[in-house]
Amino acid sequence: MIKGNKDHAALADIFNQDEARVDWHDETLWFVRAKRDKAANTLSEWEALRENAAQIKDNVLSNLHDYLSEFESNAQKNGLIVHWAADAAAHNQIVLSILKAKEISKMVKSKSMLTEECHLNEYLHQNGVEVIDTDLGERIVQLAEEPPSHIVLPCIHKKKEEIGELFHEHLGTPKGASDPKLLTAAARIHLREKFLTRRAAITGVNFAIAETGEFVVCTNEGNADMGAHLSEVHIACMGIEKIIPKRANLSVFLRLLARSATGQPITTYSSHFRTPRKGQEMHLILVDNGRTQQLGRADFRNSLKCIRCGACMNTCPVYRRSGGHSYHTAIAGPIGAILAPNLNMKQYADLPFASTLCGSCTNVCPVKINIHEQLYKWRQVIVKEGYADPKKTMAMKAMEFTLSHPSVYRNAGKTGRWLMKNMPFLVNNKLNAWYTQRDMPAVPQQSFSEWYKKNNNE
Amino acid sequence: MTVGLFIPCYIDQFYPNAAIATLKLLQKLGVKVSYPLQQTCCGQPMANSGFEHLTTGCNELFIDNFAAFDYIVSPSGSCVLHIKDHLHSDGQAEKASCIRKKVYELTEFLTDILKVEKLTARFPHKVGMHQSCHGQRGLMMSQMTELVAPPFSKPRQLLNMVKDLELVELSRPDECCGFGGTFCVAEEAVSVKMGKDRVADHLHHGAQYITAADMSCLMHMEGLLRRQNSQVKVLHIAEILNAEEV
Amino acid sequence: MSSRAQILARVKENQPTLTNLPADLTGMVQYPDPVAMFGSVLDGIGGMMYRVKDYEELISLVKTQFAGLERIISTIPELEELTEKDWQDLPPHSYEDVDVAIIKAHFGVAENAALWVTESLMGQRVIPFICQQLVIVVHKKDILSNMQEAYQQISNAHYGFGTFIAGPSKTADIEQSLVLGAHGPKNMTVFVLA
Numbered sequence: 001m002i003k004g005n006k007d008h009a010a011l012a013d014i015f016n017q018d019e020a021r022v023d024w025h026d027e028t029l030w031f032v033r034a035k036r037d038k039a040a041n042t043l044s045e046w047e048a049l050r051e052n053a054a055q056i057k058d059n060v061l062s063n064l065h066d067y068l069s070e071f072e073s074n075a076q077k078n079g080l081i082v083h084w085a086a087d088a089a090a091h092n093q094i095v096l097s098i099l100k101a102k103e104i105s106k107m108v109k110s111k112s113m114l115t116e117e118c119h120l121n122e123y124l125h126q127n128g129v130e131v132i133d134t135d136l137g138e139r140i141v142q143l144a145e146e147p148p149s150h151i152v153l154p155c156i157h158k159k160k161e162e163i164g165e166l167f168h169e170h171l172g173t174p175k176g177a178s179d180p181k182l183l184t185a186a187a188r189i190h191l192r193e194k195f196l197t198r199r200a201a202i203t204g205v206n207f208a209i210a211e212t213g214e215f216v217v218c219t220n221e222g223n224a225d226m227g228a229h230l231s232e233v234h235i236a237c238m239g240i241e242k243i244i245p246k247r248a249n250l251s252v253f254l255r256l257l258a259r260s261a262t263g264q265p266i267t268t269y270s271s272h273f274r275t276p277r278k279g280q281e282m283h284l285i286l287v288d289n290g291r292t293q294q295l296g297r298a299d300f301r302n303s304l305k306c307i308r309c310g311a312c313m314n315t316c317p318v319y320r321r322s323g324g325h326s327y328h329t330a331i332a333g334p335i336g337a338i339l340a341p342n343l344n345m346k347q348y349a350d351l352p353f354a355s356t357l358c359g360s361c362t363n364v365c366p367v368k369i370n371i372h373e374q375l376y377k378w379r380q381v382i383v384k385e386g387y388a389d390p391k392k393t394m395a396m397k398a399m400e401f402t403l404s405h406p407s408v409y410r411n412a413g414k415t416g417r418w419l420m421k422n423m424p425f426l427v428n429n430k431l432n433a434w435y436t437q438r439d440m441p442a443v444p445q446q447s448f449s450e451w452y453k454k455n456n457n458e
Numbered sequence: 459m460t461v462g463l464f465i466p467c468y469i470d471q472f473y474p475n476a477a478i479a480t481l482k483l484l485q486k487l488g489v490k491v492s493y494p495l496q497q498t499c500c501g502q503p504m505a506n507s508g509f510e511h512l513t514t515g516c517n518e519l520f521i522d523n524f525a526a527f528d529y530i531v532s533p534s535g536s537c538v539l540h541i542k543d544h545l546h547s548d549g550q551a552e553k554a555s556c557i558r559k560k561v562y563e564l565t566e567f568l569t570d571i572l573k574v575e576k577l578t579a580r581f582p583h584k585v586g587m588h589q590s591c592h593g594q595r596g597l598m599m600s601q602m603t604e605l606v607a608p609p610f611s612k613p614r615q616l617l618n619m620v621k622d623l624e625l626v627e628l629s630r631p632d633e634c635c636g637f638g639g640t641f642c643v644a645e646e647a648v649s650v651k652m653g654k655d656r657v658a659d660h661l662h663h664g665a666q667y668i669t670a671a672d673m674s675c676l677m678h679m680e681g682l683l684r685r686q687n688s689q690v691k692v693l694h695i696a697e698i699l700n701a702e703e704v
Numbered sequence: 705m706s707s708r709a710q711i712l713a714r715v716k717e718n719q720p721t722l723t724n725l726p727a728d729l730t731g732m733v734q735y736p737d738p739v740a741m742f743g744s745v746l747d748g749i750g751g752m753m754y755r756v757k758d759y760e761e762l763i764s765l766v767k768t769q770f771a772g773l774e775r776i777i778s779t780i781p782e783l784e785e786l787t788e789k790d791w792q793d794l795p796p797h798s799y800e801d802v803d804v805a806i807i808k809a810h811f812g813v814a815e816n817a818a819l820w821v822t823e824s825l826m827g828q829r830v831i832p833f834i835c836q837q838l839v840i841v842v843h844k845k846d847i848l849s850n851m852q853e854a855y856q857q858i859s860n861a862h863y864g865f866g867t868f869i870a871g872p873s874k875t876a877d878i879e880q881s882l883v884l885g886a887h888g889p890k891n892m893t894v895f896v897l898a
């Protein structure tokens with residue numbers, strides 16, 4: 001969906017025009033956060049697991065070159081065809097060329113945030129290839145011609161009545177029907193037909209193991225497996241940061257992933273693909289698309305540890321009240337806000353500011369990414385690189401001057417007058433924004449400094 | 459022991475009672491407190507907006523005002539966290555790092571340094587405790603619901619010493635109120651919605667007062683309460699801990 | 705320069721100083737009765753567990769539970785009398801109408817009710833996903849407590865495809881309301897053999 005030039009605040013403003021819907025969105029995601037808490041609390045070793053996972057990922061980032069080479073050679077030994085793509089365009093071209101060689105023009109795809117990031121569907125569509133998303137949530141947003149609003153729960157922003165309407169239009173369910181059971185059953189029939197007739201399947205990759213050359217895909221629906229095991233060509237797409245050193249490391253990540261994501265003890269399927277099926281062709285595409293650049297940014301490389309569980313979104317009080325689409329990028333929420341500026345600082349200069357820096361994201365993150373600290377650091381980078389509003393820069397400079405000169409500050413006027421006009425947090429071109437829905441604090445008779453001078457000079 | 463009192467600019471000008479209560483409470487507990495008159499601001503408003511490079515003047519001023527004290531105490535978790543995490547100076551690096559270690563938020567100073575075990579305060583009301591994020595998650599003044607770890611809360615520990623005070627439980631004990639510095643105006647819609655939801659949680663559980671160790675969150679919630687013509691009031695925790703017998 | 709060489713060169717240039725892998729964790733959760741835990745977790749994720757003393761009991765349970773269903777397949781020799789013969793070499797699409805698939809698992813894990821199954825136990829990779837109802841048989845002694853033990857057990861085993869299966873296929877994509885049978889099996893029964 002084209003968002004024009006609206007920034008996060010403007011899109012959030014639109015989202016907030018329907019307060020009841022904001023409440024519903026907030027409650028639904030809070031429910032997921034609560035399930036996550038409950039699941040985490042079943043394991044007394046939870047914090048040790050998080051620490052362990054973070055350290056494994058530290059090791060991965062510090063030895064990524066060798067792990068990638070090791071993974072590639074093991075995967076090749078296993079019979080996979082390995083491709084490397086420097087950016088989104090290269091990735092998309094590789095997919096298309098594989099399909100063309102097999103004369104395939106229709107395919108199924110299970111969830112892969114990487115292909116969202118690369119806008120693969122649009123590209124294939126323009127090149128005459130039909131892609132059916134088989135994850136139920138993704139299929140729903142695909143029918144609605146919208147991007148997913150959440151990396152784990154793609155249509156969490158949609159009400160069942162709206163989904164019923166879509167299904168009525170596209171899948172012929174009865175008008176007005178909105179029972180999730182009925183709708184899911186209709187989707188099952190609709191998508192089974194696709195699985196059985198498509199010759200190629202794309203899947204994402206949750207983990208790729210250097211030691212064995214195998215890769216792991218986690219789903220609840222079983223759609224990745226249905227696609228992969230019924231296709232003649234399986235294409236798995238992954239960012240280069242998805243590597244882990246050893247198979248045994250999975251024990252840590254699989255214990256964390258689903259509990260963090262949805263509060264389940266594990267996803268229904270955690271499938272380990274090592275060799276192609278007899279007669280099948282299996283491709284694996286390793287994608288950079290800005291990851292090596294992020295790896296070089298010492299303050300931000302930790303963002304590459306992300307295992308895409310979505311917990312930071314579910315817990316984020318801003319995400320819950322602004323919706324995934326307000327982030328105008330494939331990966332929304334706190335993690336999206338620290339990934340996106342790496343790709344395009346100008347376009348995503350607003351995202352690191354779409355946070356109160358409350359820190360809840362950092363605390364839920366199963367791989368302990370210091371998300372809120374990175375948000376703070378991105379703000380500094382974005383301002384330094386000149387992407388801040390010039391008016392804000394002027395105001396900040398004026399404030400700096402006053403606050404570093406006590407005499408100017410004290411003489412700036414009678415009590416409260418300077419702050420009323422320059423209240424630090426109000427320095428902004430929208431000076432009225434506080435007052436629209438909030439009263440100003442009452443100005444007292446005297447400031448504390450004045451009181452202190454009179455009363456405490458013993 | 460000498461304590462330098464750091465009062466953030468907006469408390470100085472809008473909430474003198476919170477500052478007075480802080481001062482009196484510390485004095486009651488036998489601490490020698492001074493308030494350097496040349497102080498202004500910790501620099502956080504600029505830094506959190508991405509202008510940390512403009513905070514040199516504030517940093518130098520802060521060091522000049524406070525380097526000499528044994529401890530620096532402030533009734534604002536957020537400002538304290540900023541000093542702890544970001545105070546720096548090329549010329550006075552040693553002093554800056556020393557200050558970062560001896561700056562305390564009021565309630566953690568009471569529980570961890572003064573090891574206060576009883577208070578004379580009485581406050582016969584139902585009180586909702588708002589956990590300000592920077593104090594809670596930044597300074598770790600209380601356990602965070604995201605972690606699998608035993609609970610504790612320094613502010614609650616103190617509120618429990620106040621006679622006749624009844625703490626209300628909240629549905630979401632540590633959700634952010636949405637103040638967030640410039641966020642409160644730059645992201646007005648979300649900020650206001652977060653604040654309304656936070657306030658509603660307190661009201662729903664029957665709070666007559668909302669308290670916190672951070673006045674900025676309270677200012678935001680007070681703005682919303684007053685607009686709603688609510689009778690519920692906000693009070694800085696120092697004012698409750700220092701409440702006189704009535 | 706090829707994309708491969710280019711990417712690897714950039715990784716090498718940008719990766720931080722080497723840090724070590726952490727030591728394996730110790731003291732992971734242990735359950736006094738792993739089978740009971742397995743059963744209760746399975747119940748919570750929409751599956752059902754039965755304890756059976758031998759194949760005879762298992763067969764009679766299958767007969768009553770799945771009475772009237774036409775296409776039942778299995779890779780377990782002991783169940784031959786119940787199931788279709790010579791099914792294993794058909795094209796994967798032809799299993800679309802399988803009513804019940806009965807397979808064995810190498811082991812199960814109590815903490816999450818996941819069962820580890822590899823290709824050799826499936827007959828064909830698609831079987832546990834395409835069937836309408838799935839039955840998995842596991843020995844009581846093979847229920848482990850946690851995932852660390854699970855991967856110790858898997859160790860460096862060689863398989864073309866292996867998967868952990870925990871309960872029936874499910875989705876909660878529509879307003880977080882849980883529905884069993886998204887694409888794969890609509891239910892899952894686990895028989896724990898004494």
Ligand code: SF4
Pocket residue numbers: 260305306307308309310311312313335361364365366367368369371
């Ligand atoms: S940043 Fe952490 S919490 Fe957020 S999606 Fe990634 S792994 Fe999950």
